[in-house]
Amino acid sequence: ACGNKEKNNASSSAPASDTPSASASASSDGSSSVESLKGKKIALVMRFNTGTFSAQYVDGVKKQVAKYGGEVTVLASDNDLSKMAANLDSAVNQKFDGILVDHGDLAALTNGLNNAKAAGIPIVAFDSGLNSIEGITNLAQNDQQLAEFTLEKLAEEAGGKGNIVKVWVAGFPPMESRQISYKAFIEKYPEIKEIAAFGDASNPQLDTQNKLEAVLKQHPKKGDITAVWAAWDEFAKGAANAIKQAGRDEIKVYGIDLSDEDLKMIQDPTSPWVASAAVDPTSIGTVQVRFLYQKFNGDATPPEVQLEPVFVHRDALPKDKVITTADLSQYVPGWGSSDLGNTEYLKELETSVGAK
Amino acid sequence: MSKISKSFAGVPALKGVDFNVRGGEIHALLGANGAGKSTLMKILSGAYETDEGNIEAGGVSHAFRSPSDSKAAGIHCVYQEVDTSLVAHLTVSENIFLDNLASPKGKAWLSWGKLHDEASAVLERLGLHISPRTLVRDLTLSEKQLVLIARLSAQKAKFVILDEPTAPLSLEETEKLFGIMQGLKSDGIGVIFISHRLPEVLRISDRITVMRDGERVLTVRKEEIDSQGIVKAMLGRSFEEEFPKLQADIGKPVLTVARLEAGKRVRGVDLEVRQGEIVAVVGLVGAGKTELSRALFGADPIDRGTVAVNGKSAKLASPAEAVRAGIALVPEERRKEGIFVRESVLHNLSVPVLRAISRLGILSGKRERELANRQISDLGIKTSSATQQTAFLSGGNQQKVAIGKWLETDADVFVFDEPTKGVDVGAKRDIFRIIGTLAQQGKGILYLTCEFDEALGLADRILVMCDGSIVKSFNRGEATHEDLLKFASAVREELA
């Protein structure tokens, strides 16, 4: 999935708003320091580990580290924060050279992170809200913006009015952020009404399918329901299935987060799922690794890096062939091609490792 | 106890029973199966609550709501079902002092050393050789019964109830128990003793109460009655011929066992059973009869030796193979092994013959019902209908069900292991009639029992088993009760 990272799409450099250091620090360190960057052992401490999104993210991390000649150990936590804290402690004990954190939690990890800092282990986190701890670079996917993108598109395509179904569940930080946008959206468009809301994280796809079927039966007339907004792609898959199988093709589905699997469904012209917003999971991994290597190199890295979400609509996708997220950058500007965090010496490192 | 009544699910088990015991007497409580003896005693010991009636002890009226209430009043009980009162995976010591541990007044902290010492003392006083640290699950049935008696004697009781304590005990052990009972009596303790063995009842007890159908029929001093009178009172009629023996022609051998060894208790058994022949195997408890029957039925693995049915050598790796070879077993522990208490009589009776009443695997409900109704009327099973749940039948009728299920298989050999254990005289006679009929049909019968009189009355041949092998064979009429006892205990004494 990372095969075309080099195809540096010019339009994608814009998002890195507050990271001047990313390119600035690409000063000409000698190749000896490039040598010293090889053979790093890196721990990836994750909270979730199922689903295609996570799998692609892990893939991104692994491939990028491999390009730098390092090795990754994944410490997965089954969505259990106490296990995640234990995993972080264990990573510190094992004296990894660097630690990547995925979907962490400030309260749960503060202790472990302080230990890591004390042990001099650099940390880069993704979507963890660790900004209050000094010295950690936080990558953040702007969840509110993700939600806004899809909701605005929904409003636009619906003409600012209609009945919608929300599939959402609380209890997860990204979900709760997305809810904030949703609330604002409902206030902004008084003519858009929520007629049903449900969601179950433990059985996302089938449960959504079954429950949406009930809602469809409750509103049997075409036009009763304008759209379904799914705050998570796992919900969107179930929603799309239910609508498709019920033959209610007038209802559109808008989702958030995009994996290869989802892309397939969005491309399918018979699928009601028309749009999603996401940050490419693979490039999240890639960028996170780059910043970690900047830290290895002793660069001053910014405390916060915003990963700008990309909006993917079916209209932008090719009709004649099936693509994967790896090819998506050709059609959707800003996707998968982020050169964020890259530096000259890192490129050098890549070629040096690749040469062997 | 006065005017005690108790019903189970609307069916009366006790109807206004009056009963009293005095301190320092042994009072026998007799009655046919299901007469309500155990139920009455369970009410006295607080295991059941009475529906009506009143209990007085030491002049004070009590409402026993739980076993601890009646224990507080000094009433202790050894229940008929031994395993219900023991905790298998705990030590003998703990089982002996279970009541103390259970009592809210006991010590909060447990000293294991002291507990074992005290248990040793109790066991020694009774002359029992059981290690207090053994787990009860590793004991034999009679040892378990003795542990319960030890528990009793560790208590300061005013009244003691023994519900069929002698059923699993050997003669020696029974003697030991009687010694203990006499001791209790001379300490001024009132003993209630339930047994189906009339001779021992007549020997040990001071007064006798007979119950029938949930009512008290009579209470007399021992001297005022003989065993005939008791039987008459129990059944409501006289019981002329105790063991009716039907004559049958004896034919070819159907079961031939040679040098059979299985487990620790069957050590080289040779025997032969012929068509129409009733062969009794007698022996004391622990002689290995049950193990022999289980080995013959494939229920336990056979270590060495051969078994042939109708001259054909039979491979007995499982009961299913034994059934195919033509052997049927009526096991000793009926509720655990013989019947399905939660299922209907109908389903119980058809288990071994499901193949016969089905075609291509589909059961014929009609044939199943016909079969059941036939057995119910032939064997005189007392049940409200074939669909009655077996749990609600009395013990004797449950035993008839356990026998009845085999009658329509084409078994050639029937093995009965203590089929009359805990069965009243009426049901016993029915069972003997069934066995006699089977013999007349040319079946071979192997009848294992520790009741020598039954063997003497019923069998064509009697084999005496001792410590895992057959030590003597008698033809009908050759042996007396004493002969059997001599051989049954001989080897054991030699070894000792």
Next chain:
Amino acid sequence: MRKHLLPFSFKYGALLFIGLVILFFSLYNQYFFTYSNLTDILRSISIVTFVAIGVTISLLVDGFDLSVSATVSLSTVITASLMVWYEMPLVVVLIVPIAVGALIGLINSLLIVKIRIPDLLATLSVMYLVNGIHKNYTAGYSVYSHMPMPDGSTAPGEMSKAFLWIGQGKLLGIPFPVVLMVVAVAAVHVFFKYTRWGRQMIMTGGNEEAARLSGVKVKKIRMYAYVASGIFASIGGILFASRIGSGQIDAGAPMLMESVAAVFVGYSVFAAGRPNIIGTFFGAILMGVLVNGLTMMNVKYYQTDIVKGLVLIVALAVTFIHLNRRKA
């Protein structure tokens, strides 16, 4: 005969309750009691019902199969991968997961019957094992048509139309999974009520030792029960894949608790107080009706669990109060 005196209200109480629930939802929402919604409900419970049949069978021989959820997950990804990765014909796609389900049942029964590990312990261990295997098989990815493979290529196959029809198609206007489910329930019910082997299973569950001493091959019987349980769970997995059109990781995880809930509600049906297939079916229906109806009422998602719990408690309480009163 007690049985005939059994108060009507107890014997048919559970059914009455289901009826009342349906009536309530029908009055509340005009669209609830429509042919298409009712068939939707039945379709929505079809997967759980298959799993629950397996659980019922294991309970009937006095065991308990906790590994069913893992079997569903494994069967789902195997089914999908056979089409997507290997482009196998439909027969193979259907037979292989069923064989795998049977194999899991065999492993369970080996542990339980041969090594004599208690049922709960054995099937829990197998649950862990199979859960690990299914994730390992796909390296944590879900399986879907033309998915990208780890080596960068694209998977050659896709979920076949014929296969998807199993979960999504209709036969004479009835969703096919519903047809399958009803046939399965009827067949299993007949099996237990009218066949020799079914009766032997029930007797084995009632008293294993007595069954053995009656000549029933109890080890085999228990083995068959676990194999059947594995097979029904794997059919559940196949239906799952065909219903959602892909093989999701951990798809079966919620199935254990849901199917067990259906089975336990089933204890109340006809006041049986024990596992029974018809009860299980009605248990699944009740759960399906509740989810559908409560969704239509727009009850918050976190409140449906409370309702489910209360319904279970009430159903069981009524049944057991009654059964125990009868016994005492």
Next chain:
Amino acid sequence: MRKHLLPFSFKYGALLFIGLVILFFSLYNQYFFTYSNLTDILRSISIVTFVAIGVTISLLVDGFDLSVSATVSLSTVITASLMVWYEMPLVVVLIVPIAVGALIGLINSLLIVKIRIPDLLATLSVMYLVNGIHKNYTAGYSVYSHMPMPDGSTAPGEMSKAFLWIGQGKLLGIPFPVVLMVVAVAAVHVFFKYTRWGRQMIMTGGNEEAARLSGVKVKKIRMYAYVASGIFASIGGILFASRIGSGQIDAGAPMLMESVAAVFVGYSVFAAGRPNIIGTFFGAILMGVLVNGLTMMNVKYYQTDIVKGLVLIVALAVTFIHLNRRKA
């Protein structure tokens, strides 16, 4: 006496195995056998151990408490909410969830002892109910310091330092949860081995009828056992909240299976073949060591499940082959 002849290898086989596993990991990775890693392992199992103690107690009276995971979840969010929403003092923060845990135990025992619903059925229903209640209580949200409230305001309180110390602090260089865990294991062990009430529970579990006939108030005893189970689960929940510094929704969900696995491995310790507290503790240690060690070996997360399953199977198989050989 059989017991003394018990082959050493069986009685101590499980402990030996744990020792070997630790040795293996120590040789494989220099960081494994360090003080800080070993205490981390112990800390990581402390929550599961508390829950597992509760499960063990319920199994000891021959029951089974499936509701523990739901109790953990509820206790976690209640604990967090008491601080975050209501700014309660520490005592209240600790007492209320424990009282709630006891209440759940009471409900369980009411259903089991009074209404005589079989344990699995009753506690499963309660699991659904409590799961629903805990989500309802927070409207599905997780609870964290100064969280935004539904009405738009910000929650006044935060997780207090003193409270967080319970889960994250150290006493004499030992993580405090480890101290708590060891004290709890020792206390419960002593309770069962040397006190009258403990023995009464074991009697009740061994043979309820015998215990009743000896005058044990078995209903009360079973009630206490379920209350204890609820309390230990709720302590697990409190530790959870204090370890992660917030009250997560569904935090307890994975706890049931994990604690049950620890308890079941514990059956093998000392070849007991039954639930026992020391065994449970070692079971939890083994699971913790495996997860930690396998992660250090960079085994894929989905492969640790396979290893867990295999270890469970082997431990149980060895124990039960041995126990059954002894019996036969």
